[in-house]
Amino acid sequence: MSVLSLEHVSVRYPGAGRDVVKDVSLSVDAGQVLGIVGESGSGKSTLLKAWLGLVPVTAGVVAWSGTDLSTLSSRELATRRSAVQPVFQDPGAALNPRLQIRASLAEPFEIHSRPVSEAELVRLLSEVQLGAEVLERRPHELSAGMKQRVALARALALNPSTLVLDEPVSALDVSVQAQVIELLTTLRTKRQLNLVLVSHDLGVIRALSTHVAVLFAGRVVEQGTLEEVFRAPLHPYTQSLVSDAVKPLVDRPIAPEPGCSFRARCPFATDACHFTPRLEPRGHLVACVRSA
Ligand SMILES: Nc1ncnc2c1ncn2[C@@H]1O[C@H](COP(=O)(O)OP(=O)(O)OP(=O)(O)O)[C@@H](O)[C@H]1O
Ligand code: SF4
């Protein structure tokens, strides 16, 4: 059974004229790291929020360990939240600027009425390679990298099975990015975590993921194992991300549906691209008429 799954999920924000996530089906099994890559505005954060039960879906089913979230009461959902923890891009946002780190780290335990000892807080910090002295600090006294480590420690507080990470290193300097990626790799093994990771940065996706989904204009256009997608990308958009060989016409807009949303930028577009391509197996999954 999948740890997390989406079946034909669409999301439309109230008042918006279009779906920003369109008919997405994805799953994460135990031990997997699903990397979702896509450009700004492609719907990555919305997709993660739908998966976390933070935005309502307009269609489809969101499930955690096989349980459809829409069948849970808000109380049941709150109880299950400790198992699936988000980490967001802005490390400062997760931390109250007025509180010492001690209080921010203790908060998840308080919310779940669980007592926590000083030793447990120190152990949590050591897991993210921070010293006990950090407990006394306030967020403004920490670097961005340290804040993201604290945010990770906070996400780990209630022993989640899964972390859902939205651009977890984008706000950090490149050298710090590498350290946090290494830390995530270590934590994943040590705690046997499943990860869902969103990034616009292919390097980050490549460093962490076992499986990859490529999102364009709200749709998954290609999906497979890391090796399948990186070694043999089939969709022209993925090809343009992975290699320099295919140059998309980047200044062109997203084409309206029906039809392939990439057709305004695609060097291979033909009349056949005026039908919206379905995600179909060609070794791995791709939504493009060209590779048919
Ligand atoms: N709360 C909201 N209400 C209405 N529209 C929204 C809302 N949040 C996002 N959108 C729109 O939905 C689309 C997808 O946004 P989303 O933030 O999911 O993309 P993203 O891939 O995470 O982008 P980025 O890489 O910039 O973070 C965009 O067109 C955005 O303007
Ligand atoms: S369906 Fe057509 S426009 Fe879309 S990516 Fe494939 S070839 Fe390009």
Ligand SMILES: [Mg+2]
């Ligand atoms: Mg986003």
